[in-house]
Amino acid sequence: MSGPASSPVLELRDVTRVHGEGEAAVQALRGVSFAAYAGELVAVMGPSGSGKSTLLTLAGGLDTPTSGVVSVEGVDLAGAGAVGRARMRRTSLGYVFQDFNLIPALTAAENVALPLELDGRSGREARALAREALAEVGITELADRFPDHMSGGQQQRVAIARAVVGERRLVLADEPTGALDTETGEDVLRLLRARCDAGAAGVMVTHEARHAAWADRVVFLRDGVVVDETGADHVESLADATAQR
Amino acid sequence: MSRLLTAWRLPLRLARRDAMRHRARALLVVAMIALPVLAVTTADVLIQTATVSGPESVDRRMGASQALVSVSAETNPLQQAPDPDVGYPVFSGDTTLTAPSAEQVSSLLDGARLVELRRTVGQVVTEAGRVGAQALEVDLADPVADGLVRLTSGRLPRSDGEVVVNDALVADGFRVGDRLGFEVGSEVAGGATEPVVVGTAESTTYRDLPFVAGPLGSLGLDSDEQTQWLVDGGPVTWPSVQRLNELGALVASRAVIEDPPPASEQYAEVRAQSGTDEGLLPVLALITVMVLLEVVLLAGPAFAVGARAQQRSLALMVASGGTPAQSRRVVLAGAVVLGGTGAVVGVLLGLGLARLLQPVLQGFSQTWFGPFDVPWLHLLAVAAFGLLSAFLAAAVPAVLASRQDVVAVLAGRRGDAPASRRSPVLGAVLLAAGIGASAYGALQPSGGELAIAFGAIPAVLGMILLVPAVLSLVARGAGRLPLTLRYAVRDAHRHRTRTVPAVAAVAATVAGVVALGIGLSSDQREAEETYVSSVADGVGVVRAYEQPARWDALRGAVEREAPGVQVVVQQGLTDSDGGYTSVQRPEGAGFISAGSALGSMVLVSDGPLPPGLVGLSDADARRAEQALGDGRSVVFTGPGVRVDDGEATVVRSTFDEQTGQDQTLARVTLPATYLPLSDPYDGPSAILTPAAAAELGQEPSVVSLLVTGGLDGDQEDTVQEALKGVDPSASIYVERGFQPESDALIAQLVLLGLGGVLMLGGTLTATFLALSDARPDLATLAAVGASPRTRRGVAAAYALVVGGIGSVLGALVGSIPGVAVTWPLTSSPGFGGGGPTGPFLDVPWLMLLALVVALPVLTALVVGASARSRLPLVSRLD
Structure with a gap:
C-alpha cells in the first residue's frame, strides 16, 4: 500500500455542497477535506443525511462542489468540464452501487465493456477486456447472461468488474453489500480489497462497522462535516466489538 | 464513417434490446409510424398503377x-412534346x-x-x-x-x-x-x-x-x-x-x-408549357409538414415514456462515463430502430394492400390501369419520411434525457429537468408570427390562401411550445378539483415530456379540423348569402330551345303530370331570326345583366307582370302593371336607381358578319316608366306593350311557361321526364331558394370523424402510456386505500385533461387561419354594386362543441371503460 507520502488518487479540499437555494437550501457537505491513496481502501461512515452519498457523487464527478476542490489523479473535476468528467469516469474511476445498477438490456460482458465502448474502443477489444475483468471477479461463465438471470451477488460482481475494467485507479462503492446476504457481501468486499491491494484506491460508503473493518481507514461524517478519522487498527477493534455484540 | 458506426453501435444495440424487452410500447410506435407510411405507400402505388405512362400506353395507342x-x-x-399526349403542341x-x-x-x-x-x-x-x-x-x-x-x-x-x-x-x-x-x-x-x-x-x-x-x-x-x-x-x-x-x-x-430525346433537342416552348404546376409544390410541402407534425406528435408520448423507462440505464451510462451526446444517441437509436422498422413494415404492408386493392379500384375505373407499378424512389422517400418522423418524435425526449439529474435518478428519484422559461416566449412569438401571416394573407387582393396556410405552421408550433405553460396554469388551479382529476392534471403537468406531445397532437388535429370547418361553413354561407333567385320561390319556368318549340304540347304535359298548378304562357321577343332587341337606358340607370330566367331579356305584356318576377317592390309592381295597362312600356334600372318616367329607345339589330358591325333593323322611341330591380342578375331589362313590339315590327312569341301553384320535388321530376318526352331540349326549373350542398355537410362530417379518430388515438395512446408510467404512484394510491375503481377514474381524468386542453387550444389556434381564410375565400368584387360582397364568416358552433366538449368527454368515457381497474403493486424503485 502506498502511504500518504505519495500523491493521492482522490483528494477533496475544503469541499462544500449546498443543495437548493434560499430557505430551502441544504448544506450536504461543509468544508470537507479528505484523500484516498493508491492501494488504500477508505470507508466512509455516518448516519443518514450525513453527506456520505454526496461525497461519493462529488468524487465520481457526477456533481460539482459549491466550493472547494475535488481532484482525481491530480485533475480538478470541476475544471475538467462535463465532457472531461465523463472521460474521467470512463478511464480513471469506477462506481459500484448498492442495488447493482446493471443495464438490463445488456449482457454481463456488455455491461462491463460499457465504459470502454463509450470511450470508443472497438467492440472486440472492449469485450476482451471485459472478460478479463469478469475473470478477475470469478464469473467468466456468466459473460453472456443478462442481469435478470443472475443472482444479486453475481450482479454485484459484474458491477465491480465494470468499475475496475481497464486501467481505473479509483473505485467508488456506495453500500456495495447493502442488498446482499452476509456471505455474498463478504465475497464482494474481498474483491474490493483485492483490487485496492493491486494498486487501486477505494472509497466505500457503508453503515456497518464489520464492513468498514475491511478498510485501511474510516472517515466519519456527521451533518456534512468530517468528525473523526481512524486508522486501520481502530477499525479492526471496531469490527471485533461489532462481532462480539 | 467507421467512427460514426462505432458511436452508434452501442446505442443501436441498447435500442434493439429495449424494443424487445418492451414489445407493447415498441409495437405502438412501430404502428404509429407504419400506418401513415402504409397509407401513403398504398395511395402512391395505386395512383402510379392507375396512371398509364407514355411507354405503358404505347401498345394501346398504336397497336404493334x-x-x-x-x-x-x-x-x-x-412543335410537339416527344409524347404528344403530354402537354399541348404549339402551332x-x-x-x-x-x-x-x-x-x-x-x-x-x-x-x-x-x-x-x-x-x-x-x-x-x-x-x-x-x-x-x-x-x-x-x-x-x-x-x-x-x-x-x-x-x-x-x-x-x-x-x-x-x-x-x-x-x-x-x-x-x-x-x-x-x-x-x-x-x-x-x-x-x-x-x-x-x-x-x-x-x-x-x-x-x-x-x-x-x-x-x-x-x-x-x-x-x-x-x-x-x-x-x-x-x-x-x-x-x-x-x-x-x-x-x-x-x-x-x-x-x-x-x-x-426513349425521349435529350431536353436540349426538344422544343423549348413546348417544354416550358409542360412544366410542373407552380402552385402544387407549396401545397404538397404544406401537407407533408402538417402530416409530419401530426405523426411526430402522436408518436412523441411513446418516445417520452420510453426515455423515462430508460432513464436509469442512461444515468448508469453517464456514471460509467457516458456523455450527454451518448445519452441522446441511445434515445434517438430507439427512433432509428422503431422508425426504421415502422417505415419498412409500412412500405411492405402498403405494397400488399395496394396489390389487394388494385382489382377493386380497377372496378371503379372506365379505363384499364397500367401494370402494377412500384415507384421505388417515391417509396424510399416515404420510408425516409417515416424514419424522420420517428427521429423528430424522439428528439425532445432525447434532449431531455441527456439533461436529466443523474444523481437523483440513481437515488431512485425522478430527474425531470425544470420547465424551460424560454419556450413559452418563443411559442408566443411563433404564434404571433402565425397570426401575422394569417392577417397578411387575409388582406392580400389575391392568392392570400397560401400565406394563411403556411402561417398555420408557426401558429401550431407556437401553440405546442405554449402547452407546458398552459398545463402549468391549469395545474395551479386544480386545487379544488376532485382527487382523480386533480391527480391527472398535476401528473400531466409534472410529466410534461409525455403530456405535451399528446396534448399537442390533439390540438393540431382539432386546429386543422376547425380551420377547414370554418372555411367550409363560411364558403357555404357565402353561397347562401349571394344566392340569387331566378324567379320567386316555388315558381317553375319551362323553357325549350328546339325551334319551333311545341309550347302547347309542353303546357299539356305540365298540366297532365301536375294537375292543379297554374301555367302562364309568357310572351317576349326572341332572337330566333338572328336579330336582337336592346333597350337604350338613360345614363346612370345602373347595371342589368344580360340574361333572363324568364326566357327573354325583353318580355311583352299588356298588363299583368310575369308570375315569379323577382326584385320588384309591391308598389313598383303595381306601378308596372298600371303603366303596361296605360300603354307605357316598363324599363328596369339597377338596384335603387330611380329615373323619372319619360321615353326609352328600343333598337332591333342584327350582326353583320361581313362588316363585323351591328346593323340596326328598327329603332323606336316609346313612352316608358323606369322602375328599379333589387336584383340585377336574372330580371328582364324591359317589358314592352304588344303595341311597342308591333312598332318594332316584331311579333311577340312564347318564351317560357311559368308554372305556379307549388310543384314538389317528385312532381318536378315527373314533369321533367314528360317534357323531355315531348322535346328533348325542353326543361323545367323550379326555384327553391338556396339549397345547401350535401357535399359540404359530408365534408364536415368526414372532418369531424377524422378529427375524432385522431383525437381518440392520440388521447388513448397518451393515457395508457401515462398509466404505465405512473405505476409507482398508482401503487402508492392502492397502498393508502384507494379503491380499484380509482385507476379507471385516473385514466378517464387523464384522457379528459389531454383531450380537453388539446381541443380547446386547437380550436383557438385553428380559428386563426380558419377566420383569416374567409377573406380570400368568400370576398367578391360585387358586380354592379348589387348584393352582399363578403367576406362571410360562419363558425360551425355545433362542430366546435362536438370537438371541444363531446369528443373529449366521449374519449374519457371510452378510456375509463377500457382501463383496467386493478391497481398495480410495484416497488417505487421499479
Missing part, C-alpha cells in the same frame, strides 16, 4: 405499329397548310406502309334507345393493329359489314349475328349499313364503356376533320417526328416515347 400520325384538315406547322399561326397526304407522310418515313385508323364517340342504337359508345375503325386483322383490342369470343371482322363489340354492349343485348346501328351526333353516320356483330372484343384502353370496332367504313366514320395512320415500318426517330411536325402532323412515335 411504330407510330401513330394524326393530321387535321386544316393545320399549321407545329405556328403564320402558315395554314392543307393536311399532308398519306404519300407525303410515307415518303418522310422511308416509304413506310400506313394503315388508316378512325376513332370517335357516337351512339349505338339499342332497344331501349341510344347508348354512348367509343368507336374504332381500323383493319383489325392487320398485324399492325395488334394490341388495340383484345378478342374475347367470336372472330375479328373481315369486311366492312362486320364489327366486334365489348361486354358492355353485350350487356345491352347485342349478340353475335345481331345488326348494330351507330350514330354520330344526331345523325346516322354516313354510309353505314348496320353491320353484323361477329365477335366480342375489349378495348385495351376503355374498360367499362360501350365499345365497337370494325374495318374502315363499317361504322361510317368520316375523316373530314382528322386522319390518323398507324405506321408499319422502321422506328420513327425524333428528327422524323420534327419533319412531320413541319407538315402539321402530330406524331406519337414508339421509339421517341420509349
Whole structure:
C-alpha cells in the first residue's frame, strides 16, 4: 500500500455542497477535506443525511462542489468540464452501487465493456477486456447472461468488474453489500480489497462497522462535516466489538 | 464513417434490446409510424398503377405499329412534346397548310406502309334507345393493329359489314349475328349499313364503356376533320417526328416515347408549357409538414415514456462515463430502430394492400390501369419520411434525457429537468408570427390562401411550445378539483415530456379540423348569402330551345303530370331570326345583366307582370302593371336607381358578319316608366306593350311557361321526364331558394370523424402510456386505500385533461387561419354594386362543441371503460 507520502488518487479540499437555494437550501457537505491513496481502501461512515452519498457523487464527478476542490489523479473535476468528467469516469474511476445498477438490456460482458465502448474502443477489444475483468471477479461463465438471470451477488460482481475494467485507479462503492446476504457481501468486499491491494484506491460508503473493518481507514461524517478519522487498527477493534455484540 | 458506426453501435444495440424487452410500447410506435407510411405507400402505388405512362400506353395507342400520325384538315406547322399526349403542341399561326397526304407522310418515313385508323364517340342504337359508345375503325386483322383490342369470343371482322363489340354492349343485348346501328351526333353516320356483330372484343384502353370496332367504313366514320395512320415500318426517330411536325402532323412515335430525346433537342416552348404546376409544390410541402407534425406528435408520448423507462440505464451510462451526446444517441437509436422498422413494415404492408386493392379500384375505373407499378424512389422517400418522423418524435425526449439529474435518478428519484422559461416566449412569438401571416394573407387582393396556410405552421408550433405553460396554469388551479382529476392534471403537468406531445397532437388535429370547418361553413354561407333567385320561390319556368318549340304540347304535359298548378304562357321577343332587341337606358340607370330566367331579356305584356318576377317592390309592381295597362312600356334600372318616367329607345339589330358591325333593323322611341330591380342578375331589362313590339315590327312569341301553384320535388321530376318526352331540349326549373350542398355537410362530417379518430388515438395512446408510467404512484394510491375503481377514474381524468386542453387550444389556434381564410375565400368584387360582397364568416358552433366538449368527454368515457381497474403493486424503485 502506498502511504500518504505519495500523491493521492482522490483528494477533496475544503469541499462544500449546498443543495437548493434560499430557505430551502441544504448544506450536504461543509468544508470537507479528505484523500484516498493508491492501494488504500477508505470507508466512509455516518448516519443518514450525513453527506456520505454526496461525497461519493462529488468524487465520481457526477456533481460539482459549491466550493472547494475535488481532484482525481491530480485533475480538478470541476475544471475538467462535463465532457472531461465523463472521460474521467470512463478511464480513471469506477462506481459500484448498492442495488447493482446493471443495464438490463445488456449482457454481463456488455455491461462491463460499457465504459470502454463509450470511450470508443472497438467492440472486440472492449469485450476482451471485459472478460478479463469478469475473470478477475470469478464469473467468466456468466459473460453472456443478462442481469435478470443472475443472482444479486453475481450482479454485484459484474458491477465491480465494470468499475475496475481497464486501467481505473479509483473505485467508488456506495453500500456495495447493502442488498446482499452476509456471505455474498463478504465475497464482494474481498474483491474490493483485492483490487485496492493491486494498486487501486477505494472509497466505500457503508453503515456497518464489520464492513468498514475491511478498510485501511474510516472517515466519519456527521451533518456534512468530517468528525473523526481512524486508522486501520481502530477499525479492526471496531469490527471485533461489532462481532462480539 | 467507421467512427460514426462505432458511436452508434452501442446505442443501436441498447435500442434493439429495449424494443424487445418492451414489445407493447415498441409495437405502438412501430404502428404509429407504419400506418401513415402504409397509407401513403398504398395511395402512391395505386395512383402510379392507375396512371398509364407514355411507354405503358404505347401498345394501346398504336397497336404493334411504330407510330401513330394524326393530321387535321386544316393545320399549321407545329412543335410537339416527344409524347404528344403530354402537354399541348404549339402551332405556328403564320402558315395554314392543307393536311399532308398519306404519300407525303410515307415518303418522310422511308416509304413506310400506313394503315388508316378512325376513332370517335357516337351512339349505338339499342332497344331501349341510344347508348354512348367509343368507336374504332381500323383493319383489325392487320398485324399492325395488334394490341388495340383484345378478342374475347367470336372472330375479328373481315369486311366492312362486320364489327366486334365489348361486354358492355353485350350487356345491352347485342349478340353475335345481331345488326348494330351507330350514330354520330344526331345523325346516322354516313354510309353505314348496320353491320353484323361477329365477335366480342375489349378495348385495351376503355374498360367499362360501350365499345365497337370494325374495318374502315363499317361504322361510317368520316375523316373530314382528322386522319390518323398507324405506321408499319422502321422506328420513327425524333428528327422524323420534327419533319412531320413541319407538315402539321402530330406524331406519337414508339421509339421517341420509349426513349425521349435529350431536353436540349426538344422544343423549348413546348417544354416550358409542360412544366410542373407552380402552385402544387407549396401545397404538397404544406401537407407533408402538417402530416409530419401530426405523426411526430402522436408518436412523441411513446418516445417520452420510453426515455423515462430508460432513464436509469442512461444515468448508469453517464456514471460509467457516458456523455450527454451518448445519452441522446441511445434515445434517438430507439427512433432509428422503431422508425426504421415502422417505415419498412409500412412500405411492405402498403405494397400488399395496394396489390389487394388494385382489382377493386380497377372496378371503379372506365379505363384499364397500367401494370402494377412500384415507384421505388417515391417509396424510399416515404420510408425516409417515416424514419424522420420517428427521429423528430424522439428528439425532445432525447434532449431531455441527456439533461436529466443523474444523481437523483440513481437515488431512485425522478430527474425531470425544470420547465424551460424560454419556450413559452418563443411559442408566443411563433404564434404571433402565425397570426401575422394569417392577417397578411387575409388582406392580400389575391392568392392570400397560401400565406394563411403556411402561417398555420408557426401558429401550431407556437401553440405546442405554449402547452407546458398552459398545463402549468391549469395545474395551479386544480386545487379544488376532485382527487382523480386533480391527480391527472398535476401528473400531466409534472410529466410534461409525455403530456405535451399528446396534448399537442390533439390540438393540431382539432386546429386543422376547425380551420377547414370554418372555411367550409363560411364558403357555404357565402353561397347562401349571394344566392340569387331566378324567379320567386316555388315558381317553375319551362323553357325549350328546339325551334319551333311545341309550347302547347309542353303546357299539356305540365298540366297532365301536375294537375292543379297554374301555367302562364309568357310572351317576349326572341332572337330566333338572328336579330336582337336592346333597350337604350338613360345614363346612370345602373347595371342589368344580360340574361333572363324568364326566357327573354325583353318580355311583352299588356298588363299583368310575369308570375315569379323577382326584385320588384309591391308598389313598383303595381306601378308596372298600371303603366303596361296605360300603354307605357316598363324599363328596369339597377338596384335603387330611380329615373323619372319619360321615353326609352328600343333598337332591333342584327350582326353583320361581313362588316363585323351591328346593323340596326328598327329603332323606336316609346313612352316608358323606369322602375328599379333589387336584383340585377336574372330580371328582364324591359317589358314592352304588344303595341311597342308591333312598332318594332316584331311579333311577340312564347318564351317560357311559368308554372305556379307549388310543384314538389317528385312532381318536378315527373314533369321533367314528360317534357323531355315531348322535346328533348325542353326543361323545367323550379326555384327553391338556396339549397345547401350535401357535399359540404359530408365534408364536415368526414372532418369531424377524422378529427375524432385522431383525437381518440392520440388521447388513448397518451393515457395508457401515462398509466404505465405512473405505476409507482398508482401503487402508492392502492397502498393508502384507494379503491380499484380509482385507476379507471385516473385514466378517464387523464384522457379528459389531454383531450380537453388539446381541443380547446386547437380550436383557438385553428380559428386563426380558419377566420383569416374567409377573406380570400368568400370576398367578391360585387358586380354592379348589387348584393352582399363578403367576406362571410360562419363558425360551425355545433362542430366546435362536438370537438371541444363531446369528443373529449366521449374519449374519457371510452378510456375509463377500457382501463383496467386493478391497481398495480410495484416497488417505487421499479
